[in-house]
Amino acid sequence: MAYQAPMxxxxxxxxxxxxxxxxxxxPGCEDATPETAEAVLEENAKFVTGMVAPLNHAxxxxxxxxxxxTVTTSKGFKEAFKQFAEGGWQGLQHPTDFGGQGLPKLIGTPCxxxxxxxxxxFALVGLLSDGxxxxxxxxxxxxQKATYLEPLVTGKWTGTMNLTEPQAGSDLAAVRSRAVPQGDGTYKVFGTKIFITYGEHDMAENIVHLVLARTPDAPEGVKGISLFIVPKFMVNADGSLGARNDVQCVSIEHKLGIKASPTCVLQFGDNGGAIGTLVGEENRGLEYMFIMMNAARFGVGMQGVGLSENAYQQAVTFAKDRVQSRDVGGSAGPVAIINHxxxxxxxxxxxxxxxxxRALAYVGASLYDAAHHSLDAAVRAENQAVYEYLVPVIKGWSTEMSQDVARDGVQVHGGMGFIEETGxxxxxxxAKILTIYEGTTAIQANDLVGRKTVRDGGKVAKGLIAQVRATAGQLAELQGEAFTAxxxxxxQGAADLEAVVDYVVANTKANPRAVFAGSVPYLKLAGLVxxxxxxxxxxLVSQQKLSAGEGDKSFYEAKIVTARFFADHFVSQSSGIRSSIIEGSAGTLALDVDLF
Amino acid sequence: MAYQAPMxxxxxxxxxxxxxxxxxxxPGCEDATPETAEAVLEENAKFVTGMVAPLNHAxxxxxxxxxxxTVTTSKGFKEAFKQFAEGGWQGLQHPTDFGGQGLPKLIGTPCxxxxxxxxxxFALVGLLSDGxxxxxxxxxxxxQKATYLEPLVTGKWTGTMNLTEPQAGSDLAAVRSRAVPQGDGTYKVFGTKIFITYGEHDMAENIVHLVLARTPDAPEGVKGISLFIVPKFMVNADGSLGARNDVQCVSIEHKLGIKASPTCVLQFGDNGGAIGTLVGEENRGLEYMFIMMNAARFGVGMQGVGLSENAYQQAVTFAKDRVQSRDVGGSAGPVAIINHxxxxxxxxxxxxxxxxxRALAYVGASLYDAAHHSLDAAVRAENQAVYEYLVPVIKGWSTEMSQDVARDGVQVHGGMGFIEETGxxxxxxxAKILTIYEGTTAIQANDLVGRKTVRDGGKVAKGLIAQVRATAGQLAELQGEAFTAxxxxxxQGAADLEAVVDYVVANTKANPRAVFAGSVPYLKLAGLVxxxxxxxxxxLVSQQKLSAGEGDKSFYEAKIVTARFFADHFVSQSSGIRSSIIEGSAGTLALDVDLF
Known part of the structure; x- marks a missing residue:
């Protein structure tokens, strides 16, 4: 059974x-009623399961x-993207002024x-356009808005992010691409960019490359990077396409996964210079790029959730279908392996x-909406701060978790899982790319430690911990083993996370290496708790519904079981992680480089 | 840098x-002096690093x-196997009577x-021959010994294990292949076997298939399975090869990994019947197969260790070489990423x-040698019991761990890790196959619970735990933070493992589903502790050497650091795992199948 939307x-x-x-x-979200949300999700599910999911394995x-x-995309991608565009899915969360639907992030996120x-x-091309x-x-x-936004929002064109260079990896200070002003408001851009997702393809008429490069007198390091628009085809004043720009896709990578998405090496300016225009002000490119990155990081977190859901569904289908071996309790004959x-x-x-x-990410999306739409500046600021704390957790934890989930999915399949035909x-x-691109888990964790925890002295983190404790308190008042557990x-998780936050706040300045040696474990701990x-x-909600006799009894019972499982098997790891972070850095850092 | 033996x-x-x-x-191991061992390892390392390692990625x-x-193996495999055979490496641990070197398992294991x-x-072909x-x-x-052993031990021929059938997976009770006696001491074998590693190849003159099948009047289930030798080419009385037998490789699998090792579908008897001879007695095939399996399981554990070592070496080389981003402590310029x-x-x-x-496996090998060579029956029995307890841990834990290690290895490489060319x-x-073949981790864990823990009331496990405590006590007496940690x-690990062993012993009979829901976590806990x-x-040893001023100071210091890291970051997980096992089964088992 192919992927089904977990509506x-x-x-x-x-x-x-x-x-x-x-x-x-x-304000501005009035159309986002629960009824509309459900209708949008159902329509999206139809398109996705009918048109996009069937292409994945082939x-x-x-x-x-x-x-x-030139890059020829996999069979069906071009037609699917056409329908994606026509359905308005690219523009779901983007402003109606530019052809979007202007729906809140909370509705866009499940889509x-x-x-x-x-x-x-397939989905990656839209993620990059979003950025x-x-x-x-x-x-x-x-x-620039008038020229580029409407075609991007309506999926007529697509977008890319051009950060990485061969010598630079994640280190943007090392960017060497050059942009030379031509005196007419345009620049000629020169350089090589690698790992450019959908840097070249045949699914849209034009590709809008956003490129980091240095102007001639720019300072060194990240403070000398500017952002440029370099379209694949130049755009005429009437919006029609002009000459081919001087940007070439010289090769694509042979990758471990996401093979259908072309990962390009782009060469800018080999034939005189690629014509670009400056976005915003000179030397502020990094700042703008972070806008794209932050949107994309949340999106990559959703890739982790989506991929996990798909792997889970596939494993369940296999486990119900596959009959093998007797039950350990002693059934007469072999049983479906889901019983083992x-x-x-x-x-x-x-x-x-x-x-x-999923729950953590959707809660994050809701915070984002409040941060962008509330009329109350204090409410906006508060929600924004919590959202920003959650972004590295949603990106880092959901994607690391998706690798565990995908691995478990293969394991459920046994030998068949190792054969490529099962999927x-x-x-x-x-899944393996998800903890790497848009900033590795370590980069997310550095963000969590530095900008999101130390900078406010752990205030946002402590606020969340207080809420965890409040929930724990409410659960303790309910009858039943599951709630007690x-x-x-x-x-315990709240106590462990609090201890780690205190440790991070107290030690980052004096002993950054020790704290950063535990940054990824801290991110994981935050995700688990x-x-x-x-x-x-x-x-809690499920128990209220059950008590009130409302809704789907089985669904709520299953939710309570699943919550208990997560607590017993995942939140229970918190004390071990706390001890690794607080006591474990000496062992992490002690070895001389030569001894590796 | 290609794989180097960690001598x-x-x-x-x-x-x-x-x-x-x-x-x-x-007795019988007198040649296995430390000097001989070192010489053998060095010779093996020369062959492996010079001849075998360079073929891996290509x-x-x-x-x-x-x-x-027919199956044509990857470039270089045939020649490498010829040299493997000529070097006597297939026969390292096998009896001198049949052309082997008769060395103990402790020397064979590092090789x-x-x-x-x-x-x-490449190595898989030898593993199967060993079985x-x-x-x-x-x-x-x-x-049979006279006919088959010498060519197998000397690497003139290779061996296979034919267990799995399309409908059966790991469930040998479901084996349907038939063996019909011909009245002349031979049988005609019919059936389809899948997942047969090196079931067909071009690296040796003949292939000796060991095949599980049922005789006409065999009882149902695992008690009606017999083991047969079915050679690819019949063997004449003088040992020369005769007619091609009726076994055909009809296809090989397209796999996630270990792509160079052909995984075959073998069809026996489509043209009248494949001629085979019975091994041992009728209906005892499972028992004999377990002999092969147990040897192979230990071997797969070593695959986990070997692969991890290779992934580690590669990651270290990359991390020392790759310069990117400043140190969090605030270096002036970018540093090699090993400093992050x-x-x-x-x-x-x-x-x-x-x-x-590695250490746990080699200790296991040493126990095996004592179990096989000691003159004292009680010593043999005691060592055998501990060895058997360790086999599922060595297989299950080392291979699960190798997947974590390989994943970390990709992560160290960042985006380059996702590109296939880096390796x-x-x-x-x-790595993903290692937790599946020769019995999934769950099958190892069932073995650990049932045959290795419950059967003796936890005696062997408790004996090991007492030794862990003794070591902890000795460490506590040393000065220094690392030893204290x-x-x-x-x-704590010993206490947690003991609690779990008590729980397993007390509950398996009354509540097998609950215990088996925690069997893999128990195996992991045993591995960590x-x-x-x-x-x-x-x-401890390293500290003694350092105090005595003996040997390579850096090596011993690094060993102490590494031991501390393992304790702080891995043994520290024990309490969480204990709680998952003892308190977590209700959540694991509560959901109705329909609710998945």
Whole structure:
């Protein structure tokens, strides 16, 4: 069975945990009623499951390919992107002024999750366009907006992000691409960019490259980087396409996964210079690029959730279908393997992590909406701060978790999982990029430590921890083993996270190497405790619904079980992680480089 | 830099932790002096690094392929196997009577580790031959031994294990292949076997298939399975090859990893019946197959260690070479990424797990030697029991760990790790089979619970735990933070493992589903605590050497650091795992199948 949109869980999280009702009362979000949300999700699910999901496995087997500077994308991608554009899906969260639908992030997020869940390689092109749109909305001139936004928002054109260079990796201080002003308001851009996702393809008429480069007198380091628009085809005043610009795709990478998405090496200016225009002000490129990056980081977190959901669904289908070996309890004959306790454990691992990460991300999306639409500046600022704390956790934790989930998915399949035809292995391969691009997990964790924890003295983190404790307290008042178990683990998790936050705040300045040696474990701990908190909240709501006799009884019972599993098997790791962070840095850092 | 044999650590573990001196005093092991061991390892390392390692990546890119029933192996494999055979490496641990070198397992094990570490796909053919040799040594008739053993031991021919059938997976009760007696002592074998590693290839003159099948009146289930030899080419009385037997390779699989090793679908008897001879007695096939399996399981554990070592070495080389971003402590310019704390953490993860798993496995090999060579029956029995307890841990834990290590290895490489040309991704793909074949981790864990823990009431496990505590006690007496830290974690680890063993012993009969829901976590806990114990022992020895001013100071200091890291970051997980096992089964098992 191909990927199906997990509508029930998505709507539950939106309505019960992420306050969709509240979002729909924000100025500008009035159309985002729960009814509209459900209708949009259903329409999106139809498109995604009908058109995009079926291409995923075939495209992995016959990836996009390069020939003589052009890239031919996998079979079906071009037509699917046409329908994606026509359906208005690219513009879902973008302003109506430029052809978008202007819906809140809380509605856009599940749609993005579906698209990525169904077909990561395909969905990437839209993710990159989203980033380009965000950057132009923030920093583009009126003319740039008028020229580029509508075609990008409507999916007529696509966008790219050009950061990485061969010598530079994630280190933008090392960017060497040059942009030389021509005196007419344009620049000639020269340089080589690598790892450019959809840097060349055949799915849209034009490609809008956003490129980091240095002007001739720019200072060294990250303070001398500017952002340029370099279109594949020049754009005439009437919006029609002009001459081919001097940017060439000289090769694409042979990758472990997401094979259908072309990862390009782009050569700018080999034939006289690629013509570009400056976005915003000179030397502020990094700042603008971070706008794209932050949108993209949240999106990559959703890739983790979507991929996990797909891997989970596939493993469940296999485990229900595959009959093998007797039950350890002693059945007469062989049973479907879903009955074997360890297969059950693997599936619950996959299910509970996916649900926890989804809930945390949707709550993040809701905070974003409040941060952008509330009339009250204090409310906006408060929500923005919490959202920003969560972004590296959503990106880093959801993607690391997706690799565990994909691995468990292969394991459920046994030997069949290792054979490419089942598709389980594709998730395992595809997932590996998620902890690397748009900033590795370590880069997310550095952000979490530096900008998100130390800078405000742990205030936002402590606020979240207080909420975790409040949820634990409410759970403790309920009758039933499951609630007691969740409450206990959340109390401990909150205490462990608090201890780590205190440690980070107290030690980063004096001993940065020790703190950063534990930054990724801190990020993981935050993901487990905050994800567990959302699952605890879900259990509370579910119990209320059950007590009131409302809704789908099985769904709520399952939610309580899943929340308990997550608490017992994931939140329970908190004390070990705390001790690794607080006591473990000496061992991490002691060895001389020569001894490795 | 291609794979290098980690000679220093291998010899340290053999000499200081696995009692090579003691092994060399066992009857029949007199040649296995530390000097001989070192010479053998050096010779093996020369062959492996010179001949086998360089083929690994190219063979992944151009795997073995099937055409018209024959399999052509990757470039260089045939010649390398010829030299492997001529060097006597296949026969290292096998009896001199049949052309082997008769060396103890403790010397064979590092050689096997090197081979697998250098090139998993290539090394597999020898692993399968080892299994066939073991089975024939134990259960073969004199005639079968005379016919088959010498060519197998000398690498003239190779062996296979034919268990799995399309409908059966790991469930041998479901085997349907038939063997019909012909009245002349031979049988005609019919059936389809899948996942047959090196079931067909061009590297040896003949292939000796060991095949599970049912005789006409065999009882149902696993008690009606017999083991047959079905050679690819019939063997004449003088040992020369006769007619081609009726076994055909009808296809090979397109796999996630170990692509150069052909994984075959074998069709027996489509043209009248494949001629085979019975091994041992009818209906005891499973028992004999387990002989092969147990040897192979230990070998797969070594694949995990070898692959981890290779991934670690590659990541270290990259991390020393790659210069990117400033140090968090505030260096002036960019530094080699090995200086970044999180890269350091990833490398220490890889290093410490690899060393811990190696130490545990070599100690296991030493126990095996005592179990097979001691003159004292009680000593033999005691060592055998501990060895058998360790086999599922060595197999299950080392291979699960190798997937973590390979994943960390890709992560160290960043975006370059996702590009196939670096080779980091190959380890990530290759490693995934290790937790599946020769029994999934769940099957190892079931073995650990049922046969290895419950059956003796936890006696062997408790004996090991007492030794862990003794080591923790010795460490507590030393001065220095590192020793205190290791001791503390080992004490807690021992307590957690003991609690879990008590729980398993007390509950398996009454509540098997609950216990088996925690069987894989129990296996992991055993691996962490017993691996940590070996690292603790290594730290003790290292401190003694340092105090005495003996040997390589840096090596011993690094060992203490690595032991501490393992304790702080891995043994520290013990309490969380204990709680998942003892309190977590309700959540694992509660959900109705329909709710997945």
């Amino acid at each position: 029930k869980d998505m709507l539950f999280v939106m309505n019960e945990l992420a306050n969709l009702e509240g979002v729909s009362q924000l 495209a992995d087997k016959e990836p996009s390919f390069w020939k003589d500077g 993005v999750e579906m698209l990525h869940g169904a077909n990561l390689s 380009a749109i965000e950057a132009l909305l923030t920093a583009g001139s009126d003319e 306790p360890d297969v059950r454990r693997l599936l619950m691992n996959m299910r509970s992590q996916t649900e926890a990460a 389980a292995a594709q998730h395992y391969r595809d 969740i409450s206990k683990q959340l109390e 905050l994800g567990g908190w959302q699952m605890g909240r879900a259990a | 220093k650590d291998m010899l340290f573990v053999m000499n200081e932790l696995a009692n090579l001196e003691g092994v060399s005093q066992l 063979a992944d890119k151009e795997p073995s392929f099937w055409k018209d029933g 096997v580790e090197m081979l697998h570490g250098a090139n998993l796909s 066939a040799i073991e089975a024939l040594l134990t259960a073969g008739s004199d005639e 704390p999180d890269v350091r953490r990833l490398l220490m993860n890889m290093r410490s797990q690899t060393e811990a798993a 980091a991704a190959q380890h990530y793909r290759d 290791i001791s503390k974690q080992l004490e 017993l691996g940590g114990w070996q690292m603790g022992r290594a730290a």
